[in-house]
Amino acid sequence: KQEVTQIPAALSVPEGENLVLNCSFTDSAIYNLQWFRQDPGKGLTSLLLIQSSQREQTSGRLNASLDKSSGRSTLYIAASQPGDSATYLCAAYPTGTASKLTFGTGTRLQVTL
Amino acid sequence: DAGVTQSPTHLIKTRGQHVTLRCSPISGHKSVSWYQQVLGQGPQFIFQYYEKEERGRGNFPDRFSARQFPNYSSELNVNALLLGDSALYLCASSFRVAESYEQYFGPGTRLTVT
Numbered sequence: 579k580q581e582v583t584q585i586p587a588a589l590s591v592p593e594g595e596n597l598v599l600n601c602s603f604t605d606s607a608i609y610n611l612q613w614f615r616q617d618p619g620k621g622l623t624s625l626l627l628i629q630s631s632q633r634e635q636t637s638g639r640l641n642a643s644l645d646k647s648s649g650r651s652t653l654y655i656a657a658s659q660p661g662d663s664a665t666y667l668c669a670a671y672p673t674g675t676a677s678k679l680t681f682g683t684g685t686r687l688q689v690t691l
Numbered sequence: 692d693a694g695v696t697q698s699p700t701h702l703i704k705t706r707g708q709h710v711t712l713r714c715s716p717i718s719g720h721k722s723v724s725w726y727q728q729v730l731g732q733g734p735q736f737i738f739q740y741y742e743k744e745e746r747g748r749g750n751f752p753d754r755f756s757a758r759q760f761p762n763y764s765s766e767l768n769v770n771a772l773l774l775g776d777s778a779l780y781l782c783a784s785s786f787r788v789a790e791s792y793e794q795y796f797g798p799g800t801r802l803t804v805t
Contacts, residue, residue, distance in 0.1 A: 582733070609790035621781060621798040622734075630791065667733055671790055678724070678747050679783075679794060681733030 580605045582670055584682035591658055592690055599653040599685045601668035610671035611644045611651045615664045616684070622667065626653070658689045693718070695784050695797035703803045704772050712767040712800045716784030722746075723765040724794060725757060726781040734781055740765055741788040769802075777804045 581604045591597055601611070609630050614622040626635040626642040628651070634643040639656040651668055665686045669679040696715045704710050716723050722741040726734035739747040740759035754770045763784075769776055779801050783794040 610793070612793070614796075619779075619801070621779070622796040624793075624796070627793055669733075673790055677722070677785060677788055677790055677792060677794060678736045678739060678749070679726075679734075680736070681726075683731075683733045 580608070580670060580672065580680040582668060582680050582682040584666075584668060584685050586685060587683070588686040588688075590688040590690060593658060593660060595658050595689075596654070596656050597658055597687070599655070599666050599687070601651040601653070601682055603649050603651075603670050603680070605670075605672075606646045606649050607673050608646060608670040609673045611642075612669045612671070612679070613640075613642050613651075613653050614667045614669065616667060617664050625666075655687075658687075660689045660691060663688050695782055695795055697780075697782050697797040697800050699800060700798070701801045701803075703805060705805055706772055706774060708772050710769050710772060710802060712769075712780050712782075712802070713764065714767070714782030714784075714797060715764045716782075717795055720784035720786050720795070721763055722785045722788040722792075723759055723763065724783045724785075725765070725767045726783065727751075728779040728781060728799075729775075730778070737767070739788060746788050772804045774804050777802060 613625040628644040641654040665684040667684045724739040725737040728734040736749040738757040782797045785792040
């Protein structure tokens, strides 16, 4: 059974700092790895999808990497802003024909002025 | 193009009642999945449907059921509601039910059971 863990559970940083969020998974036989953002009481916003043949993806100030052999993914946020405050979730796509995602419990990020 | 839509946005029910949640996938998508997200946790997989057939089921009791219609929209039904069913219910659609196809999430339905 796939288990996804996110560390830290919560993080508070001053504006302008660079930060790294971690996601680890127990079964390395995953296909894709996706990072989402969730604002309080809201749905999921997709940030980055790292597909099977890729090792990283970049979008603006965000960079996500994937190392299947070690069971780890990281989300790097450069020059953090108060608007980045949210919960960040990672989700693993299993191999095979079913696409049931397994989510981590999330990292709650607060960026202070 | 419209994204995944869900209705209603919020609803409040009483223990023991029944609820139906609805989801419309992105145009052209044939697979719909349902997830439950309890406060403070990550979403948990409930069901996946493709071409009106159930393709996967998570560890949820039989009080939970779903179906997919010919237009690929879907309903999630929950009977005999418990307080613990209070959660955000998320629907996701994808073009097909294969590992390579990205899932796109709707805004969710917030269910409160009192």
